[in-house]
Amino acid sequence: MENWQEFTEETISALLEDGSDPDALYTVEHHFYDRDFNKLEKLAVELFKLGYEVTDAEEVEFEDGASAWVFDAIREQALEMAPIVADAIKLEALAKKHGVEYDGWGTYFEGDEEDFELDDDEE
Numbered sequence: 558m559e560n561w562q563e564f565t566e567e568t569i570s571a572l573l574e575d576g577s578d579p580d581a582l583y584t585v586e587h588h589f590y591d592r593d594f595n596k597l598e599k600l601a602v603e604l605f606k607l608g609y610e611v612t613d614a615e616e617v618e619f620e621d622g623a624s625a626w627v628f629d630a631i632r633e634q635a636l637e638m639a640p641i642v643a644d645a646i647k648l649e650a651l652a653k654k655h656g657v658e659y660d661g662w663g664t665y666f667e668g669d670e671e672d673f674e675l676d677d678d679e680e
Contacts, residue, residue, distance in 0.1 A: 559661060561645040565638050572636065572666060581667035583636050586629040587648050588660035590617075594626045600655040604630040604648075627660075636664070 573579055587609075591597050594614060601611045609630035618624045630648065634640060645662055652659035 559645075559649070561642045561649075562638075564661065565642050565645065568664075569636055569638060569641075572664070575666060576668055577636070577666045578668040579636060581636070582633045583664045583667055584631060585634055585641060585644070585662055585664050586631050587644065587662045588627065588629055589652055589657050590625045590627040590660055591657040592623075592625045593656075596655050596657050597626050597628060600652060600657050601628055601630075603651065603655075608632070636667075 589597060589600060597614050601614070605611045609632055612629045612631065614626045614628040616624055617627050632644070641662065645659075649659040
């Protein structure tokens with residue numbers, strides 16, 4: 558089980574330090590995967606009923622040659638720690654109930670891209 562409090566705090570801090578808009582609504586994507594499409598589908602239906610936008614499942618291949626199905630559950634929300642952590646904990650438990658892996662959450666920089674400064678090694 559990931560420490561969602563720490564992960565979320567670090568992610569939000571990094572976005573804000575890079576100049577992301579603190580008042581914007583963010584597209585928060587929660588990631589799920591499993592080899593069994595049927596288990597993912599059942600979880601996707603439950604997440605849809607909870608108000609998440611659910612992406613179509615895609616099959617991906619890993620470096621070791623194994624494959625799995627993946628999808629995201631998406632919600633637009635403010636970049637606030639408590640609700641994001643609560644969602645991560647709730648969705649991780651829901652994934653476990655379905656026997657599916659929860660692979661955390663992510664979002665995107667919001668704001669003027671010209672305000673975003675790349676680190677020296679990213680230029």
